[in-house]
Each structure stands twice: as structure tokens, then as C-alpha cells.
Amino acid sequence: MSNTSLIYKNIKLYRILMNLLYFGKYKKRFNDIIKLFNTKITSVNELCFGDIYVANFCKKNNIKWAGFDINEDFIDYATKKGYNAKCQDIMKLDNLPKADICIIAGSLYHFYDNVEQVFKLMLNSSGTIIISEPIKNFSSSTGILGKIARISANAGKGNETFRYNKKSFIELIKNMKNKFNFDYRIIYEKKDILIIIENDRN
Numbered sequence: 001m002s003n004t005s006l007i008y009k010n011i012k013l014y015r016i017l018m019n020l021l022y023f024g025k026y027k028k029r030f031n032d033i034i035k036l037f038n039t040k041i042t043s044v045n046e047l048c049f050g051d052i053y054v055a056n057f058c059k060k061n062n063i064k065w066a067g068f069d070i071n072e073d074f075i076d077y078a079t080k081k082g083y084n085a086k087c088q089d090i091m092k093l094d095n096l097p098k099a100d101i102c103i104i105a106g107s108l109y110h111f112y113d114n115v116e117q118v119f120k121l122m123l124n125s126s127g128t129i130i131i132s133e134p135i136k137n138f139s140s141s142t143g144i145l146g147k148i149a150r151i152s153a154n155a156g157k158g159n160e161t162f163r164y165n166k167k168s169f170i171e172l173i174k175n176m177k178n179k180f181n182f183d184y185r186i187i188y189e190k191k192d193i194l195i196i197i198e199n200d201r202n
């Protein structure tokens with residue numbers, strides 16, 4: 001992980017940069033996800049969790065949380081706070097533990113060339129999947145925010161320039177729905193798109 005972006009080496013730096021890109025509203029991403037939890041939820045898997053806002057909420061509400069991320073520094077921060085965070089390349093997983101909900105936020109673009117595998121993992125583990133993904137991005141913009149967005153997306157495989165936009169994201173979800181047969185609901189489409197998927201495999 002030594003060649004990751006600087007912001008991936010420290011969660012506090014990561015928060016500062018994300019707040020810059022989200023005009024101070026980075027935490028809202030997680031609050032909007034949490035609002036979709038119903039009162040019966042007892043367990044959550046969070047893929048590429050990065051930060052611990054959801055973990056925090058789960059702890060306070062007696063919900064079992066498991067986080068998976070490839071970034072050792074983020075894992076270190078989470079485990080030192082007492083959270084069940086596993087250092088794991090999710091592309092190397094055959095299965096996830098069963099959980100009521102599986103979340104992936106701000107991260108699906110890392111897997112655009114293997115996204116079907118990520119969907120399979122999530123759908124096999126949970127009846128409810130929550131995806132929050134940026135669809136309006138600075139990474140293709142000129143100027144300082146564009147530069148920051150581009151150089152801050154190296155999770156270990158080099159600077160990644162691929163991002164979804166509204167059209168390509170909706171196309172992806174429709175393809176996945178055809179392949180895996182699930183229902184989905186778009187909660188909103190703003191800078192990020194937030195969707196909830198329900199499937200009856202679990």
C-alpha cells in the first residue's frame with residue numbers, strides 16, 4: 001500500500017479533502033445511508049468503508065458491524081477504536097459473512113472492470129444493499145479540484161480516472177438487475193447517487 005495517494009495514508013487528511021470536494025458535507029453521505037436502516041437491522045457489512053461513521057452508529061445502536069478495506073492505515077485507525085475492520089482486498093473474497101445490509105459508498109468506481117463480482121458478493125451476503133456513488137465528479141475537470149480528485153484516487157493500483165456519471169451508473173444498475181434479478185429504488189441523484197437494492201436470495 002506504499003504507493004497509495006497521500007490522503008489514503010491518514011483518515012484525518014482524507015476527511016479534509018473529502019470535505020473540500022463535498023463543500024463541507026462529506027459526513028452527510030453516511031448519515032443518508034444510515035437513515036435507510038430500519039429498526040430490525042442487526043448486522044451490517046461495509047465494503048471499502050474507509051471511515052468509521054457507520055461503524056460508530058452501529059456500535060451506539062447495538063448493530064453488529066464488519067468493515068472490509070484494503071488500506072492498512074484506515075484499518076489500523078478503525079481497529080484501534082475497537083471496530084471489527086478487516087484488511088482485505090474484496091476482489092479476493094469468495095464470500096462475505098451474512099448480514100442484513102451490505103453497504104458500499106464512494107468506491108464502486110474502483111471496480112468498474114470487475115463490478116459484477118462485487119455485486120455477486122454483496123447480493124449473496126445480504127437481502128439489502130445500499131450503494132452511494134459519486135456521479136458528478138471533479139476528476140475530469142480542469143482546475144485545482146479536478147487535480148485533487150485525480151491524484152487522490154490511488155488506492156494502490158495507480159491514479160484511477162474512471163468515474164460513473166448518471167447515465168453510466170443507471171446503465172450499470174439496469175444491467176446488474178437483468179443479470180441478478182433484484183428490485184431497486186433510487187433515493188436521490190445529486191452529486192452522489194444513493195440507491196437501495198432488495199433481493200430475496202437471503
Ligand SMILES: C[S@@+](CC[C@H](N)C(=O)[O-])C[C@H]1O[C@@H](n2cnc3c(N)ncnc32)[C@H](O)[C@@H]1O
Nearest residue numbers: 048049050069070071088089090105106107155
Ligand atoms: C474513495 S474511498 C471511499 C471510502 C468511504 N467509503 C467513503 O465513502 O468515503 C475508497 C475506499 O476503497 C478502498 N478500496 C479500494 N480498492 C479496494 C479493494 N480492492 N478492496 C478493498 N478496499 C478497497 C480504499 O482503500 C478506500 O478506503
